[in-house]
Amino acid sequence: MKKIFRLPFSRDRVRRDVDTELSFHLEGRIEELVAKGMSRADAELEAGRRFGDRAHVEAEVEQIDVTTHQRRALRERFDGVGQDIVFALRQLRKSPAFTLIAVLTLALGIGANSAIFSVVYTVLLKPLPYRNGDRVVRFAESMGDGWNNGITFGDYHTWKTRQTSFEVLGAAWSQSPMTLTGVGDPTPVATRLASADYWKAMYIPPARGRYFTDAEDREGGSPVAVVSYALWKNRLGGDPGIIGHSLTLNGQERVVVGVASPEYILGPPAEQVWIPLAAPVSRNDDHGDHEIAVYGLLREGVTVAQAAREIGDLQRGIAAQYKDAWVSQRVQVQSLSESIVGPQRTLILTLLGAVSLVLLIVCANVANLLIARAAVRRGEIAIRAALGASRARIVSQLLVESLLLGLAGGLLGVGVAIAGVRFLVTSPVPVPRLQDVTVNAPVLVFAFSLSVGCALVFGLLPALRAAKLDLQQTLRDGGRETSGAVRERSRAVLVVGELCLTQVLLIGAGLLIRSAILLSSVQPGFATNNLLVANILLPSARYPAAPEREAGFQRVEEAIAAIPGVQSVGRTMIAPIHGGGWDCNVFREGKDKNDPSAVDANVRTADPSYFATLGTPIVRGRAFTSADRADGPLVAIVSQALARRLFGTADPVGQRIANCIGSNTTPAWHEIVGVSGDMHASGLDQDAPPELYYPTSQFVNQTNSFVVRGAVPVTTLLPSIRRATAGVDPLVALSAVSTMDDAIGRTLALPRFTMWLLALLGATGLILALVGVYGVISYVVTQRTREVGIRIALGAANTEIQWMLVRQGLILGIIGTVIGTAVSLAATRYLGGLMFGVTSHDPLTFGIVAVLLVLVAICASWVPARRATRIDPLVALRAS
Amino acid sequence: MSDDLDLIRGTLDLFILKTLTWGPMHGLAILRWIEQVTESRLQIEEGALYPALHRMEQKGWLDGEWGVTDANRRAKYYKLTAAGRKHFTARLSLWERYTQAASMVFSAKEAIA
Numbered sequence: 001m002k003k004i005f006r007l008p009f010s011r012d013r014v015r016r017d018v019d020t021e022l023s024f025h026l027e028g029r030i031e032e033l034v035a036k037g038m039s040r041a042d043a044e045l046e047a048g049r050r051f052g053d054r055a056h057v058e059a060e061v062e063q064i065d066v067t068t069h070q071r072r073a074l075r076e077r078f079d080g081v082g083q084d085i086v087f088a089l090r091q092l093r094k095s096p097a098f099t100l101i102a103v104l105t106l107a108l109g110i111g112a113n114s115a116i117f118s119v120v121y122t123v124l125l126k127p128l129p130y131r132n133g134d135r136v137v138r139f140a141e142s143m144g145d146g147w148n149n150g151i152t153f154g155d156y157h158t159w160k161t162r163q164t165s166f167e168v169l170g171a172a173w174s175q176s177p178m179t180l181t182g183v184g185d186p187t188p189v190a191t192r193l194a195s196a197d198y199w200k201a202m203y204i205p206p207a208r209g210r211y212f213t214d215a216e217d218r219e220g221g222s223p224v225a226v227v228s229y230a231l232w233k234n235r236l237g238g239d240p241g242i243i244g245h246s247l248t249l250n251g252q253e254r255v256v257v258g259v260a261s262p263e264y265i266l267g268p269p270a271e272q273v274w275i276p277l278a279a280p281v282s283r284n285d286d287h288g289d290h291e292i293a294v295y296g297l298l299r300e301g302v303t304v305a306q307a308a309r310e311i312g313d314l315q316r317g318i319a320a321q322y323k324d325a326w327v328s329q330r331v332q333v334q335s336l337s338e339s340i341v342g343p344q345r346t347l348i349l350t351l352l353g354a355v356s357l358v359l360l361i362v363c364a365n366v367a368n369l370l371i372a373r374a375a376v377r378r379g380e381i382a383i384r385a386a387l388g389a390s391r392a393r394i395v396s397q398l399l400v401e402s403l404l405l406g407l408a409g410g411l412l413g414v415g416v417a418i419a420g421v422r423f424l425v426t427s428p429v430p431v432p433r434l435q436d437v438t439v440n441a442p443v444l445v446f447a448f449s450l451s452v453g454c455a456l457v458f459g460l461l462p463a464l465r466a467a468k469l470d471l472q473q474t475l476r477d478g479g480r481e482t483s484g485a486v487r488e489r490s491r492a493v494l495v496v497g498e499l500c501l502t503q504v505l506l507i508g509a510g511l512l513i514r515s516a517i518l519l520s521s522v523q524p525g526f527a528t529n530n531l532l533v534a535n536i537l538l539p540s541a542r543y544p545a546a547p548e549r550e551a552g553f554q555r556v557e558e559a560i561a562a563i564p565g566v567q568s569v570g571r572t573m574i575a576p577i578h579g580g581g582w583d584c585n586v587f588r589e590g591k592d593k594n595d596p597s598a599v600d601a602n603v604r605t606a607d608p609s610y611f612a613t614l615g616t617p618i619v620r621g622r623a624f625t626s627a628d629r630a631d632g633p634l635v636a637i638v639s640q641a642l643a644r645r646l647f648g649t650a651d652p653v654g655q656r657i658a659n660c661i662g663s664n665t666t667p668a669w670h671e672i673v674g675v676s677g678d679m680h681a682s683g684l685d686q687d688a689p690p691e692l693y694y695p696t697s698q699f700v701n702q703t704n705s706f707v708v709r710g711a712v713p714v715t716t717l718l719p720s721i722r723r724a725t726a727g728v729d730p731l732v733a734l735s736a737v738s739t740m741d742d743a744i745g746r747t748l749a750l751p752r753f754t755m756w757l758l759a760l761l762g763a764t765g766l767i768l769a770l771v772g773v774y775g776v777i778s779y780v781v782t783q784r785t786r787e788v789g790i791r792i793a794l795g796a797a798n799t800e801i802q803w804m805l806v807r808q809g810l811i812l813g814i815i816g817t818v819i820g821t822a823v824s825l826a827a828t829r830y831l832g833g834l835m836f837g838v839t840s841h842d843p844l845t846f847g848i849v850a851v852l853l854v855l856v857a858i859c860a861s862w863v864p865a866r867r868a869t870r871i872d873p874l875v876a877l878r879a880s
Numbered sequence: 881m882s883d884d885l886d887l888i889r890g891t892l893d894l895f896i897l898k899t900l901t902w903g904p905m906h907g908l909a910i911l912r913w914i915e916q917v918t919e920s921r922l923q924i925e926e927g928a929l930y931p932a933l934h935r936m937e938q939k940g941w942l943d944g945e946w947g948v949t950d951a952n953r954r955a956k957y958y959k960l961t962a963a964g965r966k967h968f969t970a971r972l973s974l975w976e977r978y979t980q981a982a983s984m985v986f987s988a989k990e991a992i993a
Contacts, residue, residue: 052927
């Protein structure tokens with residue numbers, strides 16, 4: 001639309017104009033009539049008659065004009081913005097390098113951050129799916145050192161009947177898997193006992209049917225079951241009519257009353273079955289066996305601390321009543337989310353910290369670019385101002401430019417975020433809930449707004465300054481900056497800041513990489529390669545007591561050992577890395593469990609070939625043999641760590657020890673016949689725990705863990721092993737089958753994943769810092785073209801020129817590194833628990849990162865420096 | 881009978897647009913021109929002319945500009961814009977088809993069986 005000079009809009013003016021127009025009309029008519037011979041008065045009347053209701057017409061026309069003005073003003077504003085956008089696009093196209101760098105920086109920052117935060121959110125932060133998840137608490141008891149989530153039936157019963165802080169207290173108890181028969185092949189299914197109140201505390205509406213009723217959760221209640229969503233889908237065909245039908249579990253018929261919500265996962269496996277806890281009345285006084293997990297739903301308005309005080313009082317009462325039993329002295333009440341997230345807090349904070357650092361670097365980089373750009377454009381802006389562009393107009397144009405950059409970067413960032421999440425989800429690292437990760441919309445919006453906001457702020461500051469330019473001065477300078485020092489310094493500060501932040505990121509990543517390397521070089525104390533671990537459960541219907549069970553396990557073991565390709569096979573109650581066995585205090589003969597010399601040790605079982613199969617040496621004495629029979633003398637093997645703690649340097653072989661297993665009143669004394677090498681049985685990042693072994697024949701469990709060493713790749717033996725097992729008893733099946741290497745890999749998954757995320761963030765930071773340094777030095781080169789030209793004309797060597805410029809980058813790099821090192825020293829202390837085998841001020845990591853950053857600074861300044869040496873002095877001097 | 885009003889208003893708009901194809905004029909001149917060519921057969925309520933003019937100005941069919949008459953008096957002159965010319969052409973052909981059809985109806989001599 002063509003713009004013409006127009007007086008500003010006002011209602012008065014409109015009124016006057018309309019009046020003038022209509023008066024002109026009437027006056028014209030009157031004169032016409034008078035000319036035809038009418039008297040003035042008649043003419044006025046006649047003209048008025050022909051015209052109609054003047055007041056009405058005037059009002060109508062006025063209203064039309066007002067609307068016209070408003071619409072026109074609106075349209076012009078849009079046209080102005082449209083012009084600014086067209087202009088900005090043209091400007092951005094004119095400097096593609098700047099545009100590309102700015103947009104990519106923003107995209108990388110927004111995208112990488114959103115992707116990583118999305119992962120952190122889903123894996124670690126996502127709120128619990130329970131209806132009252134914020135009021136659910138979990139209990140732990142302590143017997144002295146460490147907290148144990150296993151609660152005794154007696155404590156649970158006492159709290160439940162006397163407490164007032166909770167709406168409900170519920171309990172659950174993980175069991176050995178039950179064998180599901182009648183649906184395809186017999187399959188072991190993970191089993192938990194759960195009380196009716198447990199479901200009330202941890203309530204998510206069931207997918208089908210219902211959870212347990214109080215009547216079912218009672219001794220002698222009807223046999224019912226709730227199946228997990230995955231079990232229902234995978235094993236039961238997702239049959240909607242399953243409710244009311246029976247499943248055969250360990251030979252017993254149980255009516256399915258409900259399918260739990262698919263969100264109901266308290267740790268793997270996804271395929272589970274719940275049966276009523278039906279807390280036995282006979283155990284209401286059992287304050288010694290720490291077995292069940294207890295969850296509570298706080299009453300509205302009751303705090304965790306208040307509830308903890310009440311339960312603490314109740315527990316002190318119990319302890320006073322039962323002086324002899326193993327009653328816990330202290331109880332911990334912790335919100336469920338805290339008990340899940342708590343152990344990962346360092347990890348979460350580290351990742352969030354790293355993400356924020358990258359975001360800061362992004363902002364610094366964008367600010368840097370925009371400041372540089374504003375400087376380059378001083379001349380252009382001065383000319384436009386001189387030609388009559390208003391300040392508002394210039395500022396609005398620069399802002400539109402920043403906004404376009406921010407939007408383009410933001411949009412591309414959304415793409416990067418989506419691609420990043422896809423990449424992370426498909427990463428081979430097995431992290432729980434990782435598959436559920438989707439781009440977290442609020443975070444994306446936050447990162448997006450931050451980046452656009454950043455572009456706007458740093459676009460605005462130079463824009464305002466530019467608009468205040470002293471025109472004459474600037475034009476006389478030929479658009480070059482005479483007071484560039486301040487600007488250069490502020491850019492240098494930004495770059496130093498970026499380098500410093502990058503250093504913190506890289507050192508954090510470096511420490512974790514070092515930890516991961518050290519961790520993978522830990523000797524576990526047994527040979528992990530080509531070792532298969534599988535559990536076997538003997539159903540109690542056919543194997544009711546110890547003799548049948550031990551005989552059954554032995555038959556399976558012999559069948560497996562007979563398979564060609566099996567080098568060796570052994571048994572224990574739970575394999576290392578796969579769990580901690582029983583832990584209770586072990587004490588020497590003549591002492592008791594409360595003696596200060598008693599040691600809290602893992603108890604496992606071992607058959608005669610167990611140590612040989614694992615490749616763990618017996619450093620003293622002997623391994624178990626088939627002569628260590630159930631009715632023979634009780635024997636034991638201790639690990640070196642346990643031997644040291646119980647007997648110091650004395651020879652433990654021949655000494656007698658006992659622990660909680662056997663009888664509650666008179667200790668069952670076992671004679672130590674051997675000492676085994678230590679194993680990092682609780683994970684490679686943990687010290688080798690003290691371990692105590694009883695022969696499988698003398699401490700019989702319903703489940704045994706078989707360890708199979710192959711002479712050929714052991715996974716190829718799996719079908720034969722299954723056949724051999726089924727050959728012994730078709731109702732017996734393998735469960736939890738995995739290789740030892742895989743099991744160890746799973747325990748290392750989270751640290752490795754963290755390491756990768758930090759390394760990715762560090763690399764992002766490094767690239768951004770590189771761009772930052774490059775930008776500053778390029779700018780210096782542009783600003784000093786004339787000086788460089790003169791130097792070249794005067795015969796300066798290329799190397800001199802290059803050194804002059806590279807030196808600037810080097811100085812920035814060194815300052816950044818020095819400050820960064822200081823900041824890192826303070827920051828890495830918080831990595832604490834994530835590190836393994838390195839200190840938070842590991843000199844090697846600090847050294848490598850410092851050298852790397854300085855090198856990056858040199859490289860980034862060398863490229864523009866080299867360009868400077870190709871300046872033609874004639875052109876440079878003539879240009880000014 | 882809003883249809884009737886629309887018809888009449890639309891007609892007035894067409895008259896104005898047609899008149900202005902001869903060149904810029906003020907409101908009174910437009911009326912005089914219409915009176916002249918119709919030999920004063922149409923009685924237009926003169927006041928209705930101005931809302932029509934201003935509305936068409938709002939739509940961008942006319943450009944209003946203040947000028948001075950031969951008698952040295954300030955008057956608002958209206959000029960047909962390109963958009964106005966285009967609109968007029970389109971409406972005129974519509975109008976012609978309509979009047980043709982209407983006259984066929986009114987002049988029908990006998991009922992068609």
